[in-house]
Amino acid sequence: MSQYSIAVLAGDGIGPEVMREANKVLDAVEKKFNVTLNRTAYPVGGYAIDTEGEALPSKTLLGCEQADAILFGSIGGPKWDTLPLEQRPERAALLTLRSHFDLFSNLRPARIYPGLESLSPLREDIAKSGVDVLVVRELTSGIYFGQPKGREGEGEEEFAYDTMRYSKREIRRIAIAAFEAAQKRRGKVTSVDKANVLVTSRLWREIAEEVSKDYPDVELDHIYIDNATMQIMKNPAQFDVMLCSNLFGDIVSDECAMMTGSMGLLPSASMNEEGFGLYEPAGGSAPDIAGQGIANPIAQILSAAMMLRFSMNLGDAADAIEKAVVATLEAGVLTGELLPSDKRSQAASTSQVGDEIVKQL
């Protein structure tokens, strides 16, 4: 019987309660698919600051190193927002994990589920046009990590600077990830850049073109980031895979997530070249609704499915979870934010949604 080990980092806010449901689903997968998914919980984020003095304690990092994958909840909240930037949960834990494990390949799917179109902030005809985008974001380079970064000078001429930087190698590996994904989808990559202004973007475009030669079955387009934010609003169904640098991917993936109107359904994967990955919901820690049992666990559960698919090669189990989620949505077992305001009293709780998904499995 195959056996895997998972570092479970639930974190802050709604993290722990949605992670409980993901664990239920993973228990069910163990039985149904005859695998062992050993899970060990580690502190991270604000909770780790409060209990261990830092957002990413060394035992947590060590636990992640020994695991086959990290299942991540969410971190941060107003309580830790006044800390110096470098100690805050987002930077000290999330950016450090990304960089430590070289998790360069970030997959963020965003789709509008049939029947849930009215949640989208977009006009009905646009929301119903068949929106299903995968943002492939480079996650360990670009202006997030480029050196030098700093402050210099005196008085009013004092200035701050950041460096946007990409090597051919870094662009090539994320471009390959995008083309591979597009082959399994609708065969189209749209590369997002600002090649009319940035030297980095020109190299980005050059390498995207080079890589595309190895994928004759995939179509490649280029779009400027400013136009991309417009087209996502006007006609999101035109996009299949969007290939983005770190900063542009941050922007594009959030706009795509919001466009669906159902952030609580969106998972994400951040992987390295060895298939090791961190899997987390697209939404944040939502401190305003934490602890009330009303948060949607689906993004966390679909993140677990991505983990099974990409880090454990358990595509069947991942498929089964994804089908169970669709069945649960179709059965109308929905948390409140997915319901029109006059139907909120019929909302299912976090654990009811988890239970239904297990049942559908």
Add this chain to the structure above:
Amino acid sequence: MSQYSIAVLAGDGIGPEVMREANKVLDAVEKKFNVTLNRTAYPVGGYAIDTEGEALPSKTLLGCEQADAILFGSIGGPKWDTLPLEQRPERAALLTLRSHFDLFSNLRPARIYPGLESLSPLREDIAKSGVDVLVVRELTSGIYFGQPKGREGEGEEEFAYDTMRYSKREIRRIAIAAFEAAQKRRGKVTSVDKANVLVTSRLWREIAEEVSKDYPDVELDHIYIDNATMQIMKNPAQFDVMLCSNLFGDIVSDECAMMTGSMGLLPSASMNEEGFGLYEPAGGSAPDIAGQGIANPIAQILSAAMMLRFSMNLGDAADAIEKAVVATLEAGVLTGELLPSDKRSQAASTSQVGDEIVKQL
């Protein structure tokens, strides 16, 4: 009688035909307000490349230097897209003009006009919530112009880099522009940054806070760029003035423009500290519809109104044009893109819209 001189750079695509209507309106303003608006036309963009060999001929630059303001049409098109980047219309003409005249303060208003809500790609309730945003974008610094920029190294480790850079002085002057604008509007500035990642953004936030102390009647908020692109979709009515760096302003202003669904109505102003400015429509040269007499001239006409207000201190004339535009929209004299597809046969032509605005004046 006061007298002003205007360099008229109509450019490519729909530029010349919409400029014709702006000129009609300025003729009417001369009579009604007893001013002289001397206009001289100069070649720019692709047209200048074809006729003079470069996108910004020296006689054009000289003409701009001698004028009180530049009224700009639009430039670029597929014909010139294969030129080396540095020679292309957008960079060689537009970015050069911005930097040559230190046009650091870019104002891009975006509003949804009552009655035109159905054009917006946003859901009806959002489009009807009273959307009226002014994006104040820094236009002569940041990653567009920061040095160094380049390429280095060999093989797969060859890398490209750009520098994002802001001095306190540069941030302060654009922040002041945003607060001044907010005082005349609804008293709220939302500063857009990525202060959880960028050193430049931290300085940006610091100076925005400093400047806000001089404007106790204006409220200041900060928002991350990724969240900004979400909030513009979800609840654009929350924004009054959005204060942005060059790159983030490029993205935010285009998303705001698209959100209105009526790009052909949106003007923009780019000004320096002496009140000299370049005024241009938010949309592009639209080569696909050029020469057919169907382009909407309103963005060009409202750009002329901004010019009268900001570079010539003719607020009354600007008000009058803006009122005439609203009256024209209310009278239903609309170009095709503002009409539902089944009513396009009743569309007014470019010159009919111009004539109606003159009449309403």
